[in-house]
Amino acid sequence: MPSKVEIIEVGPRDGLQNENQILAHTKRSTLVKKLSQTGLKRIELGAFVSRHRVPQMEDSIKVARTCLKFAKAKNLKLQYSALVPNLRGLQDFLKTDLKEAALFAACTETFSQKNINCSIDESFERFKDVAAECKKNKVKLRGYLSTVFGCPFEGDVSPKKIVKVAHRMLDVGVYEISLGDTIGVASPKQVKQVLKALLDSGVPKNKIAGHYHDTRGTALANVIASLDMGISKFDSSVGGLGGCPYAPGAAGNLATEDLVYCLDKMGIKTGVNLKALIEVARWLQKEIGHPISSHLAMTP
Amino acid sequence: MPSKVEIIEVGPRDGLQNENQILAHTKRSTLVKKLSQTGLKRIELGAFVSRHRVPQMEDSIKVARTCLKFAKAKNLKLQYSALVPNLRGLQDFLKTDLKEAALFAACTETFSQKNINCSIDESFERFKDVAAECKKNKVKLRGYLSTVFGCPFEGDVSPKKIVKVAHRMLDVGVYEISLGDTIGVASPKQVKQVLKALLDSGVPKNKIAGHYHDTRGTALANVIASLDMGISKFDSSVGGLGGCPYAPGAAGNLATEDLVYCLDKMGIKTGVNLKALIEVARWLQKEIGHPISSHLAMTP
Numbered sequence: 251m252p253s254k255v256e257i258i259e260v261g262p263r264d265g266l267q268n269e270n271q272i273l274a275h276t277k278r279s280t281l282v283k284k285l286s287q288t289g290l291k292r293i294e295l296g297a298f299v300s301r302h303r304v305p306q307m308e309d310s311i312k313v314a315r316t317c318l319k320f321a322k323a324k325n326l327k328l329q330y331s332a333l334v335p336n337l338r339g340l341q342d343f344l345k346t347d348l349k350e351a352a353l354f355a356a357c358t359e360t361f362s363q364k365n366i367n368c369s370i371d372e373s374f375e376r377f378k379d380v381a382a383e384c385k386k387n388k389v390k391l392r393g394y395l396s397t398v399f400g401c402p403f404e405g406d407v408s409p410k411k412i413v414k415v416a417h418r419m420l421d422v423g424v425y426e427i428s429l430g431d432t433i434g435v436a437s438p439k440q441v442k443q444v445l446k447a448l449l450d451s452g453v454p455k456n457k458i459a460g461h462y463h464d465t466r467g468t469a470l471a472n473v474i475a476s477l478d479m480g481i482s483k484f485d486s487s488v489g490g491l492g493g494c495p496y497a498p499g500a501a502g503n504l505a506t507e508d509l510v511y512c513l514d515k516m517g518i519k520t521g522v523n524l525k526a527l528i529e530v531a532r533w534l535q536k537e538i539g540h541p542i543s544s545h546l547a548m549t550p
Numbered sequence: 551m552p553s554k555v556e557i558i559e560v561g562p563r564d565g566l567q568n569e570n571q572i573l574a575h576t577k578r579s580t581l582v583k584k585l586s587q588t589g590l591k592r593i594e595l596g597a598f599v600s601r602h603r604v605p606q607m608e609d610s611i612k613v614a615r616t617c618l619k620f621a622k623a624k625n626l627k628l629q630y631s632a633l634v635p636n637l638r639g640l641q642d643f644l645k646t647d648l649k650e651a652a653l654f655a656a657c658t659e660t661f662s663q664k665n666i667n668c669s670i671d672e673s674f675e676r677f678k679d680v681a682a683e684c685k686k687n688k689v690k691l692r693g694y695l696s697t698v699f700g701c702p703f704e705g706d707v708s709p710k711k712i713v714k715v716a717h718r719m720l721d722v723g724v725y726e727i728s729l730g731d732t733i734g735v736a737s738p739k740q741v742k743q744v745l746k747a748l749l750d751s752g753v754p755k756n757k758i759a760g761h762y763h764d765t766r767g768t769a770l771a772n773v774i775a776s777l778d779m780g781i782s783k784f785d786s787s788v789g790g791l792g793g794c795p796y797a798p799g800a801a802g803n804l805a806t807e808d809l810v811y812c813l814d815k816m817g818i819k820t821g822v823n824l825k826a827l828i829e830v831a832r833w834l835q836k837e838i839g840h841p842i843s844s845h846l847a848m849t850p
Binding site: 251434435436437438439440464465466467468470471473474475501505508511512515516517541544545546548549 | 801
């Protein structure tokens with residue numbers, strides 16, 4: 251098992267994006283600033299997407315500028331990133347000093363069509379230009395794969411399909427792929443099978459991150475299964491933000507504080523101050539106006 | 551990993567006992583009857599304890615009689631059990647046709663004093679008479695160990711202490727010991743360490759059950775760690791019943807439906823019908839009047 255783990259905090263993006271409650275960019279900046287002081291080293295702070303399609307991510311330029319300025323003033327050593335689906339988004343992204351962009355591809359055709367309105371082939375076609383521009387501007391690229399462990403429309407996904415999309419994503423030039431259990435159906439056994447297929451196909455361990463949703467309570471168990479396979483990077487979301495907007499109480503992303511608690515207990519270093527993180531989760535709960543799906547923040 | 555798992559449903563006892571809301575014995579009987587039709591083979595249906603100290607368990611005689619009659623009429627093959635702390639409780643227990651009683655000992659002195667009002671030595675002294683009576687009446691005995699993975703008063707517990715109490719419990723004549731993470735602090739690493747110590751000390755695998763609380767979200771991960779060690783019996787609670795009564799929203803026992811979902815996905819047989827179980831959890835949520843801490847029952 252790895253002796254330390256890198257946490258990628260995705261609450262301000264993947265979390266808030268799935269909330270009914272829309273937070274103003276000032277509040278979102280406050281959230282990122284608070285998170286930036288917990289010891290987290292990587293935070294995805296927004297998305298450069300259409301404000302009509304995803305109003306939760308409007309004004310991500312302002313969030314990025316405010317937080318970059320804050321981190322510089324406080325001399326915080328951390329990497330902010332943002333989701334960038336296409337060239338249009340990249341234009342806005344490049345108006346900030348962000349140095350990491352994230353791309354997003356699905357492992358199943360139906361989800362790709364319904365989620366980003368194009369085929370998997372078309373999405374990779376788009377990435378070419380985005381990647382070229384990023385290279386020119388010295389912007390690092392990260393790649394999300396969604397529906398890796400199951401698709402709401404197509405059900406199970408074959409390891410062969412996953413391996414293929416993973417390599418296409420790496421070929422785009424991303425330094426890391428994040429394996430998304432988008433609908434939270436994965437079991438630890440399945441996680442090990444998929445990771446084995448990826449590692450056997452030549453994807454290096456340090457280029458893989460686990461992104462597990464806790465919809466059915468399996469996220470932390472899936473992290474442990476991944477650690478067993480030598481994976482040491484995980485996406486998570488403060489307060490477990492990002493549950494299904496149509497199911498109040500349903501869990502979203504793995505809560506960062508639950509992840510940190512378990513890793514702390516196992517003697518695996520994260521650099522994150524658990525107490526400070528729980529305070530952020532509790533503050534956030536008031537802002538979003540519904541109970542969060544975090545165990546640690548709910549425990550006295 | 552084991553190909554099948556035995557689930558011991560403890561919701562009607564360990565779950566309800568920790569709820570502020572007191573359910574009438576008729577409701578508790580209805581709960582047990584509903585659970586009895588989901589494919590569960592072992593259900594702890596009550597406790598023969600002082601109604602002044604634990605009003606939630608009053609009239610366990612009635613619950614036992616009603617459910618035994620029901621199971622017989624329906625020709626259900628299952629084993630009901632009940633908690634019996636002492637001879638006084640056993641007298642009531644023996645007024646029913648229950649054939650399995652559960653004892654309860656702590657791994658730490660302070661918890662023993664605060665929880666059952668006697669030292670660990672004294673608790674084992676009491677068990678002698680209870681065990682003798684049980685043997686005479688052909689009643690099987692199960693033994694709970696509490697605070698195995700941490701004590702709210704004494705903190706960490708040494709494996710040496712756990713091994714000692716485990717063997718004392720086996721010497722009483724129990725056919726199985728249930729390892730309780732009473733306050734939900736265990737990590738998968740710790741679970742493996744404790745299980746290794748117990749197995750190395752000569753406790754057979756099939757005499758160990760895991761009883762993990764999900765207070766900090768680690769329960770399912772702890773089950774997977776136990777499966778890795780060859781353990782195949784787990785206590786769980788429908789709806790995740792049994793959270794801390796002073797912390798609304800805090801998780802209690804591992805929810806049986808979350809456990810069944812994950813095992814199903816891993817191809818491990820439980821004999822339980824997940825859909826039927828979720829229906830019971832949702833019914834129960836209405837009865838206890840607060841959101842339950844179950845992932846599956848909250849997911850549409």
